[in-house]
Amino acid sequence: xxxxxxxxxxxxxxxxxxxxxxxxxxxxxxxxxxxxxxxxxxxxxxxxxxxxxxxxxxxxxxxxxxxxxxxxxxxxxxxxxxxxxxxxxxxxxxxxxxxxxxxxxxxxxxxxxxxxxxxxxxxxxxxxxxxxxxxxxxxxxxxxxxxxxxxxxxxxx
Amino acid sequence: xxxxxxxxxxxxxxxxxxxxxxxxxxxxxxxxxxxxxxxxxxxxxxxxxxxxxxxxxxxxxxxxxxxxxxxxxxxxxxxxxxxxxxxxxxxxxxxxxxxxxxxxxxxxxxxxxxxxxxxxxxxxxxxxxxxxxxxxxxxxxxxxxxxxxxxxxxxxxxxxxxxxxxxxxxxxxxxxxxxxxxxxxxxxxxxxxxxxxxxxxxxxxxxxxxxxxxxxxxxxxxxxxxxxxxxxxxxxxxxxxxxxxxxxxxxxxxx
Numbered sequence: 001x002x003x004x005x006x007x008x009x010x011x012x013x014x015x016x017x018x019x020x021x022x023x024x025x026x027x028x029x030x031x032x033x034x035x036x037x038x039x040x041x042x043x044x045x046x047x048x049x050x051x052x053x054x055x056x057x058x059x060x061x062x063x064x065x066x067x068x069x070x071x072x073x074x075x076x077x078x079x080x081x082x083x084x085x086x087x088x089x090x091x092x093x094x095x096x097x098x099x100x101x102x103x104x105x106x107x108x109x110x111x112x113x114x115x116x117x118x119x120x121x122x123x124x125x126x127x128x129x130x131x132x133x134x135x136x137x138x139x140x141x142x143x144x145x146x147x148x149x150x151x152x153x154x155x156x157x
Numbered sequence: 158x159x160x161x162x163x164x165x166x167x168x169x170x171x172x173x174x175x176x177x178x179x180x181x182x183x184x185x186x187x188x189x190x191x192x193x194x195x196x197x198x199x200x201x202x203x204x205x206x207x208x209x210x211x212x213x214x215x216x217x218x219x220x221x222x223x224x225x226x227x228x229x230x231x232x233x234x235x236x237x238x239x240x241x242x243x244x245x246x247x248x249x250x251x252x253x254x255x256x257x258x259x260x261x262x263x264x265x266x267x268x269x270x271x272x273x274x275x276x277x278x279x280x281x282x283x284x285x286x287x288x289x290x291x292x293x294x295x296x297x298x299x300x301x302x303x304x305x306x307x308x309x310x311x312x313x314x315x316x317x318x319x320x321x322x323x324x325x326x327x328x329x330x331x332x333x334x335x336x337x338x339x340x341x342x343x344x345x346x347x348x349x350x351x352x353x354x355x356x357x358x359x360x361x362x363x364x365x366x367x368x369x370x371x372x373x374x375x376x377x378x379x380x381x382x383x384x385x386x387x388x389x390x391x392x393x394x395x396x397x398x399x400x401x402x403x404x405x406x407x408x409x410x411x412x
Contacts, residue, residue, distance in 0.1 A: 010258070011227075011258065011261050011262065012258070012259075012262065013262050014261055014262035014265055014266070015262065015265045015266055015269065018262075018266065019266075036255065037259075040255075042324065042325065042327055043255060043256075043259045045327045046259040046260060046262070046263050046327050046330075047259060047262060047263070049262075049263035049266075049267070049327070049330055050262035050263040050265070050266040050267075108186075108187075108188075108225045109186040109187055109225055110225075115185075115186070118185045119185070121186075147389065
């Protein structure tokens with residue numbers, strides 16, 4: 001079944017991912033791509049805590065994710081891939097044609113960012129990055145939970 | 158070094174009291190962040206004396222404390238305690254930020270399972286059973302007291318556990334008692350609510366006789382059907398309020 005959702009969310013794994021998307025998609029594994037979390041045992045433990053035992057959590061660095069993307073895409077289970085920043089997802093799409101859709105699930109307030117949607121705050125540079133992604137043929141939409149309507153990129157950048 | 162638990166107690170009590178207002182400043186930009194920052198401040202005050210840099214470290218830590226955060230309101234004290242302790246222990250700022258981010262998910266899901274899908278329906282179910290058995294107002298008072306004893310105890314435990322473990326707070330979440338409570342809360346809640354349903358149905362229908370009882374059963378079945386069919390839009394509260402409005406209107410128009 002492969003990876004059903006490529007999600008951009010700075011909270012990484014939390015309720016909206018595990019319950020909101022995980023339940024209706026009947027998810028078997030979640031890939032968390034983040035170089036800092038990959039290197040930190042206690043952070044991995046915390047993120048795993050929010051996930052029920054029947055869902056596997058895979059922690060990967062950007063490098064590892066690039067190598068294993070094909071393997072995850074072949075996995076018979078349904079998966080979700082989560083990254084916390086645009087750079088990481090952009091790196092995955094740059095070297096692979098597998099990522100055709102990106103879900104912007106939550107990027108929150110930080111100095112330099114302005115509100116685009118209630119759950120999407122972007123700096124101008126980040127908005128431009130998303131547009132570059134879209135120009136490469138990746139379908140970029142914002143949608144926090146499956147019951148909400150997806151918002152096309154042009155409506156929030 | 159950070160002060161021992163007993164010396165930190167006044168700060169912890171102040172922080173606990175402030176945590177009751179954590180939802181008051183909820184907004185889409187920082188969610189609970191501002192409330193968390195306000196609650197963390199009493200635990201950071203002695204950074205001034207400890208670091209001795211004219212309060213630069215204190216002010217930076219307070220500002221960090223108010224960054225974006227969201228978790229279960231009863232358990233966010235754990236993040237407050239852990240972040241404050243980490244600041245005292247000299248954990249680098251970006252690590253403190255990462256700790257706070259990493260805690261949102263597990264504290265949110267733990268709180269949902271433990272409280273919203275456990276303790277709250279469990280104690281409400283017990284109160285409903287007690288009302289159905291004729292205890293009346295006493296059952297309601299007991300519910301308010303028992304529910305809140307558990308609620309405040311959970312808040313106090315969370316704050317203290319965070320303060321005790323700091324960046325190693327995952328250890329607190331592994332505590333066997335907490336694990337058992339989480340595993341037990343769903344089946345215990347289901348048992349109590351399952352027992353409460355027929356008793357409450359009997360209690361509520363005791364004023365109806367003959368055809369009125371059949372009509373009541375019809376309304377109940379229709380209500381469940383409607384809730385299932387319109388589950389995206391309709392909730393139990395909305396349906397209940399609508400039925401109340403219909404009943405009030407019917408009672409007013411009825412000769």
